Amino acid sequence: MSAPAPSGALAIETVGMTKRFGGFTALDDVSMKIEAGGFHALLGENGAGKSTFVKCVMGFYPPSAGSVLIDGREAEITGPKGAQARGLGMVYQHFTLVPSLTGAENLVIGRADAPAILDWTAERAALADFMARMPFRLNLDRPVAELAAGEKQKLEIVKQLYLKARFLILDEPTSVLTPTEAEEVLGLLRGMADAGALTVLMISHKFREVEAFARSLSVLRRGRLVGGGAVGALSRDDMAAMMVGERTTRTIAARIGEPDRAREILRVEGLTATDVSGLRRIDVADLRVRAHEIVGIAGVSGNGQKELADVLGGQIRATGGRVAIQGEPYGGTRAESRRHRVRFIPEEPLRNACAPRMSVAENLAFRAFDRRGDDPDGPPTLWLDRRAMSRRAKDLIARFKVKTASSEAPIATLSGGNVQRAVLARELTDPVDLLIVVNPCFGLDFAAVAEIRSRIVAARNAGAAVLLISEDLDEILELSDRICVMSDGRLVYETPAAAAEAGVIGRHMAGHH
Amino acid sequence: MAADTTAPGLPLAESDPDRPPASLQIRAWLARRTESVAIPLGAVAAGFLIFSLFLVALGKSPLAFLDLVWRGGFGSPFALQNSLQRAAPLLFAALCVALPARLGLVVIGGEGAIVLGGVAAAAAAQPLQGLSPLLAVPLMALAAVAAGAAWIGAVGALRAYRGVNETIASLLMSYIALALSNHLIEGWLRDPASLNKPSTAPIGEAFMVGALPGLDVHWGLGIGVLACLAAYALTERTTIGFAARIAGGNLRAAQIQGLPVGRLVVSFTALGGACAALAGFFEVAAVHGNANASLNAGFGYTGILVAFLARHNPLAILPVAFLLGGIEASSGLIQRRMQLPDATVLVLEGLLFLVVLVSETLYGRFKPFSPHLWAEKRRAVS
Numbered sequence: 001m002s003a004p005a006p007s008g009a010l011a012i013e014t015v016g017m018t019k020r021f022g023g024f025t026a027l028d029d030v031s032m033k034i035e036a037g038g039f040h041a042l043l044g045e046n047g048a049g050k051s052t053f054v055k056c057v058m059g060f061y062p063p064s065a066g067s068v069l070i071d072g073r074e075a076e077i078t079g080p081k082g083a084q085a086r087g088l089g090m091v092y093q094h095f096t097l098v099p100s101l102t103g104a105e106n107l108v109i110g111r112a113d114a115p116a117i118l119d120w121t122a123e124r125a126a127l128a129d130f131m132a133r134m135p136f137r138l139n140l141d142r143p144v145a146e147l148a149a150g151e152k153q154k155l156e157i158v159k160q161l162y163l164k165a166r167f168l169i170l171d172e173p174t175s176v177l178t179p180t181e182a183e184e185v186l187g188l189l190r191g192m193a194d195a196g197a198l199t200v201l202m203i204s205h206k207f208r209e210v211e212a213f214a215r216s217l218s219v220l221r222r223g224r225l226v227g228g229g230a231v232g233a234l235s236r237d238d239m240a241a242m243m244v245g246e247r248t249t250r251t252i253a254a255r256i257g258e259p260d261r262a263r264e265i266l267r268v269e270g271l272t273a274t275d276v277s278g279l280r281r282i283d284v285a286d287l288r289v290r291a292h293e294i295v296g297i298a299g300v301s302g303n304g305q306k307e308l309a310d311v312l313g314g315q316i317r318a319t320g321g322r323v324a325i326q327g328e329p330y331g332g333t334r335a336e337s338r339r340h341r342v343r344f345i346p347e348e349p350l351r352n353a354c355a356p357r358m359s360v361a362e363n364l365a366f367r368a369f370d371r372r373g374d375d376p377d378g379p380p381t382l383w384l385d386r387r388a389m390s391r392r393a394k395d396l397i398a399r400f401k402v403k404t405a406s407s408e409a410p411i412a413t414l415s416g417g418n419v420q421r422a423v424l425a426r427e428l429t430d431p432v433d434l435l436i437v438v439n440p441c442f443g444l445d446f447a448a449v450a451e452i453r454s455r456i457v458a459a460r461n462a463g464a465a466v467l468l469i470s471e472d473l474d475e476i477l478e479l480s481d482r483i484c485v486m487s488d489g490r491l492v493y494e495t496p497a498a499a500a501e502a503g504v505i506g507r508h509m510a511g512h513h
Numbered sequence: 514m515a516a517d518t519t520a521p522g523l524p525l526a527e528s529d530p531d532r533p534p535a536s537l538q539i540r541a542w543l544a545r546r547t548e549s550v551a552i553p554l555g556a557v558a559a560g561f562l563i564f565s566l567f568l569v570a571l572g573k574s575p576l577a578f579l580d581l582v583w584r585g586g587f588g589s590p591f592a593l594q595n596s597l598q599r600a601a602p603l604l605f606a607a608l609c610v611a612l613p614a615r616l617g618l619v620v621i622g623g624e625g626a627i628v629l630g631g632v633a634a635a636a637a638a639q640p641l642q643g644l645s646p647l648l649a650v651p652l653m654a655l656a657a658v659a660a661g662a663a664w665i666g667a668v669g670a671l672r673a674y675r676g677v678n679e680t681i682a683s684l685l686m687s688y689i690a691l692a693l694s695n696h697l698i699e700g701w702l703r704d705p706a707s708l709n710k711p712s713t714a715p716i717g718e719a720f721m722v723g724a725l726p727g728l729d730v731h732w733g734l735g736i737g738v739l740a741c742l743a744a745y746a747l748t749e750r751t752t753i754g755f756a757a758r759i760a761g762g763n764l765r766a767a768q769i770q771g772l773p774v775g776r777l778v779v780s781f782t783a784l785g786g787a788c789a790a791l792a793g794f795f796e797v798a799a800v801h802g803n804a805n806a807s808l809n810a811g812f813g814y815t816g817i818l819v820a821f822l823a824r825h826n827p828l829a830i831l832p833v834a835f836l837l838g839g840i841e842a843s844s845g846l847i848q849r850r851m852q853l854p855d856a857t858v859l860v861l862e863g864l865l866f867l868v869v870l871v872s873e874t875l876y877g878r879f880k881p882f883s884p885h886l887w888a889e890k891r892r893a894v895s
Contacts, residue, residue, distance in 0.1 A: 313768065313769045314768055314769070314771060315765065315768050315769070332768075332771055333771045333773075334770065334771030334772060334773070335771070336771070337771050338771075344769050346765070346769055351763075351765070352763075352765045352766060352769065353765075353766050353769060354763060354766055355758070355759055355761075355762025355763040355766055356762070356763065357762060358758065358759075358762050362755075362758075365755075366759060366766065366770050367770065369752055369755050369756075370752040370755075370756070381752060382751050382752055382753070383750060383751060383752070384749075384750055384751055384752050384754070384755050405541075405884060406538060406541055406884060408541065408542065408545065408884075409884065410877075
């Protein structure tokens with residue numbers, strides 16, 4: 001810390017930024033300009049390319065084409081260290097501080113030029129001097145683990161400023177904060193930007209935040225920059241429409257029969273639950289799914305869909321309310337799900353629905369191994385029937401076209417699409433009354449997606465009630481009979497699919513009800 | 514993956530060129546089964562090689578060492594019986610590790626359950642004096658089993674319902690068990706006649722468990738072999754064992770299938786604790802005749818090595834326990850003939866354990882053992 005480093009906000013511009021992963025274009029020719037001292041918001045759905053964009057700017061990914069200009073000059077950023085040296089900093093959605101160290105220790109060890117032996121008297125004096133210029137008041141002597149989420153977030157930001165960031169990227173900074181904390185933090189940053197000390201780029205899903213704090217915004221959709229401008233010039237409906245697009249290409253899968261009004265299969269009333277961290281709470285007042293019906297739950301990831309799925313799958317306990325299936329209370333035990341013919345297909349099937357090191361045949365047997373002859377309708381048995389297991393596995397592999405070297409190969413050796421086929425083969429081979437699926441097509445290739453969606457519709461056509469929880473709005477619009485939007489742990493909007501408008505749904509997903 | 518993207522529309526099942534012929538399927542079956550034997554054998558060889566360096570550094574001959582292990586552990590009927598006698602508690606101790614391992618748990622507190630089981634058996638013998646041994650001996654065994662099951666089952670319950678790490682908990686519970694046992698042996702249960710070595714009162718000649726017919730090895734070996742066979746049947750042949758494997762393979766998948774994961778964890782840990790306690794029971798009822806500090810002889814720790822070498826397969830525990838029993842049986846001979854310290858065998862066991870742990874990372878890495886890698890190669894060529 002000898003020569004005074006240059007200070008003042010940086011102007012950032014990207015030119016033709018493009019990033020391809022194999023054949024998939026995650027970012028397509030994005031040119032964006034953020035003036036020095038600006039506060040710019042980046043909007044878009046999950047998978048729109050926001051994270052890819054900021055990772056390219058920060059040098060985590062080398063862009064396939066395009067460049068970054070800092071203060072009008074082309075800058076090659078080769079990695080996070082290079083970005084730090086140029087005055088670019090990023091605050092992640094999740095905390096990156098060392099919990100057992102104090103705030104002061106976290107700041108000093110984060111510095112690239114920290115000496116091997118620290119002179120704490122000098123460091124403390126320097127820190128006190130630095131903090132005097134900061135807009136946040138923070139106690140740097142307490143271990144980070146003792147700080148509240150809002151204080152940690154402030155410390156993350158202070159750390160970037162301490163590391164001399166003059167351009168700061170915030171990735172959904174308020175997802176871990178209470179509304180009051182969020183307002184305080186963003187207000188202070190806006191103040192710094194207005195004073196010309198900092199340029200801010202904020203990824204956000206929340207229109208209210210964007211309108212209150214950002215000065216300009218850009219919208220990404222499927223890797224392309226689809227619009228933007230000054231905040232205030234665009235209405236919320238404009239922004240929502242840009243985010244979700246026209247969706248003219250949406251094809252409704254062939255549906256047979258109408259939802260059966262008389263047969264209500266799943267009923268959720270006043271359900272409350274909290275995730276392990278205690279940060280996210282859900283409160284689902286009323287959710288019903290009838291036979292012959294697909295109810296899609298749309299929402300930006302992290303708005304409580306995972307917790308709802310975990311409660312229905314028996315992985316976390318509800319703190320209140322009730323879940324009933326066909327009029328009887330449901331707690332997710334094996335006996336209950338057998339009696340009511342409930343099937344649950346979680347997201348990321350290899351991680352959540354399979355034992356990766358067990359064989360394909362064994363994974364296929366998870367549902368019926370405790371029945372005689374590996375037959376789901378058979379009487380219970382104590383003895384494992386390996387021969388029946390292997391016979392059934394070969395049958396399912398052939399019927400669902402699961403590509404595997406052998407039924408004895410570990411299931412982890414299969415491709416993602418084939419793991420999902422195997423899980424569907426296990427769960428959908430005999431009559432289903434309630435099917436709960438979460439992000440069923442995440443990460444799969446085009447052919448597998450079409451096949452898996454048609455299997456879900458086929459289950460509905462055969463009379464099942466289907467609860468589809470998905471972050472992919474296209475999938476929701478394509479498959480659902482009825483659509484609910486989940487935001488901040490609540491169901492905030494409901495519409496029949498026939499009358500659904502993507503823009504209205506998008507607006508509710510963005511927290512504007 | 515490759516096949517998916519190149520030919521999305523093709524009916525894959527019918528025109529499947531990858532379906533391996535029958536001969537290849539048999540080879541694949543053999544290969545998968547060879548892997549779990551070849552890798553531990555390789556690990557033992559590597560461990561002994563490193564141990565040889567240790568011997569050479571001390572100026573001793575590794576070959577002479579092997580010769581003494583053979584003579585002391587396996588070379589004569591007397592040596593064989595000695596090895597079998599020492600293998601008996603190892604069978605039980607290894608099951609205490611292998612059964613919870615089915616659920617992905619690493620339980621290392623068997624030593625405590627052994628000691629506690631022995632003390633419980635010796636304590637139960639006192640009020641039963643005068644009863645028929647046919648009734649009293651099973652009751653003593655039952656007391657031991659109950660103590661061990663409760664002790665290690667508590668570790669499982671802490672894991673299942675409170676999320677406490679079972680490895681640490683079992684180790685700490687083991688220390689508590691040792692302290693508790695010492696307290697009982699030196700206090701309430703102490704036989705006033707045991708002056709130099711505090712012990713419980715003798716269980717009495719009538720209650721002593723004898724030798725297997727035609728052998729100089731006590732019944733613990735026979736029951737231990739039966740326990741391993743039963744454990745194999747439970748884990749490999751019953752639906753309960755399969756449910757435990759699912760939970761061990763992926764906890765979330767087991768929960769989503771609605772399996773009673775908590776109950777499985779408590780049952781398998783309790784069963785493991787019961788097995789370990791049986792080792793303590795036989796030490797008291799077949800070897801020492803009372804409970805004292807000799808119970809704490811390290812069987813629980815050697816049992817961990819046995820279970821890991823056997824890859825937690827109850828059938829493989831049988832030969833591995835015999836091998837380790839033989840090495841321990843030859844320990845005295847090695848000390849006398851080679852003038853090596855008595856910790857030498859511990860050094861060998863420690864090295865073996867280290868190498869076995871490292872070898873766990875090798876599964877699925879060798880092409881001859883991994884049929885799915887052959888298929889990939891064929892696919893890439895075609």
